[in-house]
Amino acid sequence: MEDLGDRIQQLKKKRPDYGEILDFYQKVKEAQDKVKTSLKIAPIILKKKSKEFSAKEGFSLIQKEDFPLDTEASVSLFETLCHIGKEANPHMAEQVAKIGKALDHAGIDLKKLLKKGLAEQRVERVADEFGLDKKVFLFLIQSSIKPSIEAGMEQLRTEVDPETCLKGYCPVCGSLPSLSLLKEDVGKRYLLCSFCGYQWRVDRLFCPFCGNKDQESLHYFHGEGEEAHRIDLCDKCHQYIKTIDFRKIEQSDPVLEDLATLHLDILATQKGYKRPVPNPWAI
Ligand SMILES: [Zn+2]
Ligand SMILES: [Zn+2]
Structure with a gap:
């Protein structure tokens, strides 16, 4: 604490x-x-x-x-x-x-x-x-x-192996992810379940919402001076997920990191992308 x-x-x-x-x-x-x-x-x-x-x-x-x-x-x-x-x-x-x-x-x-x-x-x-x-x-x-x-x-x-599931929804409860996390030196990518908090591994180039893996239509942007927080955009479904890069900040609470970067969500919305699971703290 x-x-x-x-x-x-x-x-x-x-x-x-x-x-x-x-x-x-x-x-x-x-x-x-x-x-x-x-x-x-x-x-x-x-x-x-x-x-x-x-x-x-x-x-x-x-x-x-x-x-x-x-x-x-x-x-x-x-x-x-x-x-x-x-x-x-x-x-x-x-x-x-x-x-x-x-x-x-x-x-x-x-x-x-x-x-x-x-x-x-x-x-x-x-x-x-x-x-x-x-x-x-x-x-x-x-x-x-x-x-x-x-x-x-x-x-x-x-009951589940977090490393092998590779799906866009939670293997425990079936809900959509609220965030994506990059971990370890190689930058393994995990998704965080919006409902139960489980984390499971997915491919680096992958839109969890439509399954898109085409690198031409997947890109991202950072806020200024915010290497650890980025928005991953998908041009196929026009949705986005926020990614917290835990190689660039010490292990912290991902939900807190999300909350402290609501300005990035505003930018993504202005660019015309939607967040399928809204930040519940944006009240
Ligand atoms: Zn879940
Ligand atoms: Zn997509």
């Missing part, structure tokens, strides 16, 4: 504009890590078939909905995050107040809703019904179940 704090201080110095959101990130991350130490997660029992399919056909091991949650811990984390949100900025504060009212008076069952956090559309429907900011509401729900999801992924880690 000390490392996270140090890196955040470094980033804040470099980009003072990000101060508020980086402070918010640190508080949320610390609250999530605290929950992790006492989680109670049911064991995930894989069907023999899903193991076989995963090995032979490249299907994911389980579906998003199959992750077991520690509901009590998620509810308590939701409350903590609402509290943190109240102090973060006026928009969050207003939303948290609205959410509190909706939960108190409209009889929304938070436990049920947290389970629905696994299926985004259902949470969005509730947000619509109560006039809540969808992004903020979904962020709070998903951040509250994240420790459970990551604990579930840890259970399954040994």
